[in-house]
Amino acid sequence: xxxxxxxxxxxxxxxxxxxxxxxxxxxxxxxxxxxxxxxxxxxxxxxxxxxxxxxxxxxxxxxxxxxxxxxxxxxxxxxxxxxxxxxxxxxxxxxxxxxxxxxxxxxxxxxxxxxxxxxxxxxxxxxxxxxxxxxxxxxxxxxxxxxxxxxxxxxxxxxxxxxxxxxxxxxxxxxxxxxxxxxxxxxxxxxxxxxxxxxxxxxxxxxxxxxxxxxxxxxxxxxxxxxxxxxxxxxxxxxxxxxxxxxxxxxxxxxxxxxxxxxxxxxxxxxxxxxxxxxxxxxxxxxxxxxxxxxxxxxxxxxxxxxxxxxxxxxxxxxxxxxxxxxxxxxxxxxxxxxxxxxxxxxxxxxxxxxxxxxxxxxxxxxxxxxxxxxxxxxxxxxxxxxxxxxxxxxxxxxxxxxxxxxxxxxxxxxxxxxxxxxxxxxx
Ligand code: KE4
Numbered sequence: 001x002x003x004x005x006x007x008x009x010x011x012x013x014x015x016x017x018x019x020x021x022x023x024x025x026x027x028x029x030x031x032x033x034x035x036x037x038x039x040x041x042x043x044x045x046x047x048x049x050x051x052x053x054x055x056x057x058x059x060x061x062x063x064x065x066x067x068x069x070x071x072x073x074x075x076x077x078x079x080x081x082x083x084x085x086x087x088x089x090x091x092x093x094x095x096x097x098x099x100x101x102x103x104x105x106x107x108x109x110x111x112x113x114x115x116x117x118x119x120x121x122x123x124x125x126x127x128x129x130x131x132x133x134x135x136x137x138x139x140x141x142x143x144x145x146x147x148x149x150x151x152x153x154x155x156x157x158x159x160x161x162x163x164x165x166x167x168x169x170x171x172x173x174x175x176x177x178x179x180x181x182x183x184x185x186x187x188x189x190x191x192x193x194x195x196x197x198x199x200x201x202x203x204x205x206x207x208x209x210x211x212x213x214x215x216x217x218x219x220x221x222x223x224x225x226x227x228x229x230x231x232x233x234x235x236x237x238x239x240x241x242x243x244x245x246x247x248x249x250x251x252x253x254x255x256x257x258x259x260x261x262x263x264x265x266x267x268x269x270x271x272x273x274x275x276x277x278x279x280x281x282x283x284x285x286x287x288x289x290x291x292x293x294x295x296x297x298x299x300x301x302x303x304x305x306x307x308x309x310x311x312x313x314x315x316x317x318x319x320x321x322x323x324x325x326x327x328x329x330x331x332x333x334x335x336x337x338x339x340x341x342x343x344x345x346x347x348x349x350x351x352x353x354x355x356x357x358x359x360x361x362x363x364x365x366x367x368x369x370x371x372x373x374x375x376x377x378x379x380x381x382x383x384x385x386x387x388x389x390x391x392x393x394x395x396x397x398x399x400x401x402x403x404x405x406x407x408x409x410x411x412x413x414x415x416x417x418x419x420x421x422x423x424x425x426x427x428x
Contacts, residue, residue, distance in 0.1 A: 001389060005049035009037040025061075028396040031381040035396075036388075041068035043407035046393055054393035055412050059403040061395075062210075062242050062267035065326075065355065066316055067407020073271050076312035080304050088299065093307035100314040101269060101279060104250050107259040111279030112288055113302040117241035117266035118146025120276035121204065123288075123296045124262045125150055127278070128202035128235035130294035131287050136199040138192065140183040142212030142369025142399075145204055145239050145264075153178045183209055183368040184218040189225065193232055202235035202262075207252035210242040210401040212372045214351060214358025222258045229261075235284070241266035241276065242401065245317060247354030255353070271313030273306035322406065323354065329413055330355045330404040336417030344424035346379065355404040372399060379427060386423035392416050 013020035021027045021035065028035045037049040044067050046056045059065065066073065080093070098111050114120050125137055125148070137150065145151045152166040153175045165175045181188040183205075193200065207222060209215040229236040238260035243252040245268040253260060262280035269275050279285065289295045300306075316322070334352040337359055341348040347363030360366050361376040361383070380398040387394055392415075395402055404413075 001052045001391075002050040003034075003036075006037040007034065009049055010034050025395075025397055025400065030377070030398075031384045031396045033381075033385055033388075033396075036393075043067045043069070044405050044409070044412055052391065054388070054391050055408070055416055056393045057402040057404065057416075058393060058395050059405055060267075060272060061400075062246060062403055063270060063272045065246060065268050065403070065405055066271075066313060067405040068272075070313070070316065070407075072316055073309050073312045076308040077273075077305060080308035083304065085305055086300060086303055091302070091304050091307070093304050093311065094302040097269065097275075097307045097310045097314070098279075100311060100318070101265065101277060104245065104314070104318070105253065105263060105265075105279070106250065107253060107261075107281070108263055108279035109282040110285035111265075111277050112285070112296065113307070114276040114278070114296070114298050115274045115300055115303075115306075116146065116276045117239075117264065118148055118276070119298065120241060120264035120266055120278045121145040121151060121237070121239055122148035124237050124239075124264050124278040124280075125202060125204060126296065127284065127288060127294050128237060128262065130292075131284050132201045132233065132235060134199055134201035135177045136179065136196060137177060137201055138179045138181060138189065138203040140205055140209070140368075141180050142183055142215070142372060143204075143206045143209055143239070144211035145206075146241075149174045150178055151204070153180055182370065183212075183215060184221050185368065186221055186224045186228075189228060193228060193234070197232040197234070200232070200234050202237050203229055204237040204239055206239050206242065207256060207258070208243050208247055208353050208356065210356060210358075212369045212399050213360050213366065213375070214353065214356055214401040215366055215368065215372065216351065216353055217256065218367060222256050226258050226260070235262060236260045237262045237264065239264045243354075243356065244268060245314065246356055246403070249318060249323060252353075268313060268317070269310045270306050271309035271311075273309040274300070274303070275306045275310050316406075326355045326404060326406055327352075329408055329410070330357055332410075333357065333404060333413050333416060334359070336413070337420050340417060340420035340424045343421065344428040346424055346428055357402045357404070359402075361398065382427040383423060386426055387419055390419035390423060392419050 240251040244265040266276040338350040350359040
């Protein structure tokens, strides 16, 4: 495929933007190639600067569950522009989106809009600390909750040891309050709570992990987590920035029947515009300024244009049957990808939850980050590049999830499976 224009644009961007991108994963470094510059998108397709078209399974990393440029979303954005773009004052739209979130997620009585998933999780952790008066937090290896200092930690060696900063610039003084434990390992949680339960403000988890590749919770893991946090007065935060409105209308918490104390959201609720949110039980949320003492603010929080896009999106996905056909398509896709690998003798572990999917290039089961890291990254890179050459746009990392949209047709799924059959044969 022709790449000249993307290459030219990338040469310019790398001079003026670190790595030429505004978010690291987009640079495609981990798959050893350069990024495509996207000209436009429509339905389930992206069109790059050289005019090549791709079936898109990244969907802007989750938001585009309706597909690109859904007419209702575009119309809602056009309409709101007649009112203006930002007032720095409350509007009817914020409560309208809040209502749609509260109706969909029973554990949420009140919700605060912010501008990104990072802001949502950062604020949720501060709220949990403010509400409990405790400092320690627990997260899980391989779960990503955005880039707030307190959540950018790598697992220390050994379960209960304190953590090491996950990036230069994050002081030990901050990460000393964050413990990272193996995902799906309830014993490690029990061990830490045994020792330091009274100091722990919250446990934050992606109920279905999507940032180490897709890793579902082990049978009973979330239930035990809910029980033990309840018992110890620890706030349970479900980070549903990716899974919210994705794995089910009410998120993973609906699918698994768990009621967390705080939920963080993002991506889909902005319909492609910058929106994050955190919400939960009224008695907790009332601690947020200006109603309570826990401070959190944002110039563009609840921005009318972003709210309009989110409202239009959530109205579409609450239509009856929306998830049934979407989830079926996803299951068929993953089965096809897995069969393609099997026929080429390539060992993979593939799965889907709702319209989120993952495929690890490893023959073993993947229950946590350590398992995920047994994947063959060269093989994944060859697969990624081969599929891109055939017009299939996947996430450029083994440790990301894929997404199917309502705009993907059965024919698009068939085309994707055929491309995988060819590529798997080539790379085997
Ligand atoms: P943002 O700050 O990127 O809006 O959200 C952070 C975040 C929080 N929680 C979860 C579960 C998330 O998946 C994310 C962001 N996801 C990544 C994709 N792995 C965004 C892509 C990127 O970093 O460019």
